[in-house]
Amino acid sequence: MRAFVAAGHRPSDVAAGTNRLHMDLDPVLLASCCYAQFHPRSGIVRIVRAGHLPPLLRLPDGHTKILDVPGGPLLGIDATARFPESELRLAPGSVLALYTDGLIERRDSDIGSDVERLRGSLARLGGGGLDDLADGLLRDACHASPDRADDIALLLTEYAPPR
Template sequence: MRLPPTHPLAAGAPAFFGDWAELRETYPDAIRSDGMSAWAFLPLTAGGRTAGMCILAYDRPHRFTADERASLTALGGLIAQAFERARLYDIKHQFAQSLQSSLLPRTLPGIPGLEVVARYLPATPGMDIGGDFYDLIRLEETVAAAVIGDVQGHDVTAAALMGQVRTAIHAHATAGANPGEVLAHTNRLLTELAPDRFTSCLYISIDLARGMACVASAGHPPALLRRPGEPARMVASAPGLLLGVDPHTEYVTAQVALPPGSVLALYTDGLIEIPGHDIGEAIGDLAAGFAPSPRRPLTDLAESMIGPVAAVEHRADDIAVLLLRTTQP
């Protein structure tokens, strides 16, 4: 916006007026409506941008000394720098959130015999961005892979690396690698791409025709499983090293029966981590409260799982949840 030449901001420099007469000399059209008698106009300029103006008004005439003018000018500069830092932080945060959201799947493939619901909950505004991700990959007519993970760090780099991890996992999975091999191949790639960043990941291949699942984990919290007529339990799997630690790491797989009506819950640590609480106990509490029923939609189950965390005013980590229920294909 172009300012009129008579506007204080147009001068682009601090201005000090010790009384009303002095102000009228510079701005003859000025209107006195606040009852003040002396003013300091401090343009808030930083990085070549003027964000506004700070006006200090006095209720009686005031003589601005040279030291006072210098101090007030410095104060205006500090305020402008604070505004500029806040603006740049907001831009960076919004960019990171947009980047992360764009890298998550917009839709999940429809697979006969498998009901799927995913939820992603970002950290609250003002907190750092995370690197949580999830995916569902169709491998064959009755075979699919469920993936969930968390890239270390809370910045744009973490969000970008998350996209690379998802792409690598997808490529190796569709090439026919088993769960352990998918993690091993992705691990070797990560040690080359980002040797200072680690990623937890849980990969589960689901064979609907056989009613079996094959699980491999890279340091990720265990999935929960509720089979018909049984209480919920944690899916046992050998906890391999995080991706990106050792390029020679091998990942052991485990088999688990998955009859029709079984419900799997994959989640990231933001759902269970509470400062000062044992994570093992938190996972146990989550399993104890995991009670899906055949008549309850997975959407309702997902909302009930993230609802208590979503109500927290300040969340320092994002959350991803992926729920799967096997049905008759």
């Protein structure tokens, strides 16, 4: 993936190229991916998903939403798969959250409820810095399901336009 990004490809092409390479190298393994290309001057984010959970957005006023970003299949399923690219413009002070299912999944609930719970935590914990927000989201996740076996990844970015 890094090579496709470094070559300057659009997110949809990064996902498609990574998918083809993944299938050539190890056709047995599958992977999910959410790749966001952020342009700090404009606040524009281009996002592509491959079998991955939807990103979340906290707006400057504290409201949060699950982004309706269409996605393609998991990487490694279909060498000819297409991965639709979505574009949005962030308002200054917005926080974009990307995460893995290991952060939110619980055995006693469905994935939609798990995403909604994370969205609620993102709204409730806003107001501090990103470090505090990340710590709070991880704390909430561990409290909701203390016996996690899956890996956890969380990426937060706040849009602050250049001066």
